[in-house]
Amino acid sequence: MKRIYMDHAATTPTDPEVVRAMLPFWTDVFGNPSSVHQEGREAGRAVEEARSTVAEVLGARPEEIVFTAGGTESDNLALKGVADAKKDRGHHIITSKIEHHAVLETCRFLEGKGFHVTYLDVDDRGSVDPEAVQRAITDETILVSIMHANNEIGTIQPIAAIGRIVRERGIVFHTDAVQTAGHLATKVDELDVDLLSLSAHKLYGPKGVGALYIRKGTKITPFLHGGEQERRRRASTHNVPGIVGLGRAIALAEARREVEGPRLTALRDRLIAGIVGGIEHTVLNGDPRGRLPSNVSVAIAFVEGESLVLSLDMEGIACATGSACTSQSLEPSHVLIGIGLSHELAHGTLRFSLGRHTTEEDVDHVLAVLPGIVARLRAMSPLYQKEKK
Ligand SMILES: Cc1ncc(COP(=O)(O)O)c(C=O)c1O
Structure with missing residues (x-):
């Protein structure tokens, strides 16, 4: 794979x-x-x-x-x-x-x-x-x-x-x-x-x-x-x-920066639009424009970020929860709490950070795979079932 x-x-x-x-x-x-x-x-x-x-x-x-x-x-x-x-x-x-x-x-x-x-x-x-x-x-x-x-x-x-x-x-x-x-x-x-x-x-x-x-x-x-x-x-x-x-x-990196920045920004915005527009109960974390060209951080309600990361990994996709540096810790990320996210949304946050080898096909593949994983995990969430009623 x-x-x-x-x-x-x-x-x-x-x-x-x-x-x-x-x-x-x-x-x-x-x-x-x-x-x-x-x-x-x-x-x-x-x-x-x-x-x-x-x-x-x-x-x-x-x-x-x-x-x-x-x-x-x-x-x-x-x-x-x-x-x-x-x-x-x-x-x-x-x-x-x-x-x-x-x-x-x-x-x-x-x-x-x-x-x-x-x-x-x-x-x-x-x-x-x-x-x-x-x-x-x-x-x-x-x-x-x-x-x-x-x-x-x-x-x-x-x-x-x-x-x-x-x-x-x-x-x-x-x-x-x-x-x-x-x-x-x-x-x-x-x-x-x-x-x-x-x-x-x-x-x-x-x-x-x-x-x-x-x-x-x-x-x-x-x-x-x-x-x-x-x-x-x-x-x-x-x-x-x-x-x-x-x-x-x-x-x-410096020599490529001016070409790579806009390329990544376009891919980033495609991924953000696909997730936030395609999966209900999702929100973008951070500033929509004043953000790194590579960063897509989204809070996905009624799911655990850790389960999402593991499920995506099995599909061949490597991404992170709120922060890779604290992934060993059960505490919600201080950054996500700092911007006012609830503990639940902080725990449901995924970070995709794009790079030099990321292509439009890669972004589209994530967009094809993610909704199914989210739906499967939400089907096991009593809170989501309650929300649907
Ligand atoms: C903003 C920021 N500062 C500092 C560090 C630590 O850098 P290093 O891994 O080179 O010690 C990181 C790494 O995750 C970082 O993202």
Whole structure:
């Protein structure tokens, strides 16, 4: 059976061209970039080339890019690093209720260390109001962290508008761009951010590598201590193949972005229209227009998301419930609760995230299969039977 993969927000397949670019760096070019001999210098050049590529995509300078082990580490470094560096100026941090756990759990950790965190509400489409950010700022505020786009519902935040407000007050502004780098424009001056997190495996690169953009002059305390790599901001021998992969992947994604965006948007809207128009008691989560071109998040009443995912999997279709990251947990998604969904609808939410290989036939196949699965599951739901009467 042909598999249809629609879970690109969880991870993407590594582009074969990226794999080819990485291969020599496990074998022929295996040197440690910190070594001064030829083997080391060659590896070092590859790392610096990748750094320049990432910087160029972000409209940044190469020295403002720190390579990390992924989005989670970038978020941790941004939040803990700034909190520590600025703790003499204040102890207040602002974020939103629908951030990724990499940000939320780091905030909880910082609360345990004496920082105060304001978790802003979002509206029913998942948007953060820039004026709410403004109202939350106090003399104690040292950092604001708002994600560029949400991984579950796809809502794109007004980052530039928030950035203007935050940076005018001399407060550091971080955005988690893990879902947008390589997919949307992410120029740091246009977004008006001081820090930006990204991860290679969400943009057809390898897993376990990412980057943090740190605007020149932004004070940050490192939390990996050891060697002098990454200008002392992140010790540990470089993951050379991974960094080379990130560089190649982001260059390829950026080159395709303007063609791929509209193509995915058309497929996304076809899938949304087919589900919401074709299956009763379904609603689209998030913003109908201001959303990631790849994201389709729909709440399907009277069914369990988990059962839907398993049934679709048996039909060859891979998708997710509210969030892949929390799929082990029975708690409803904090994002879906954050936009005001009932626990029942949150549990009945499916996320399809489309990607480079998704075709119109794939979308139509999902639309052909899904209504039957929903009907079969609803036939077992006493609540649905009651609703029908
Ligand atoms: C918005 C967001 N931030 C951070 C992460 C974590 O990134 P990584 O898996 O590279 O640690 C993810 C991954 O799901 C994400 O979607």
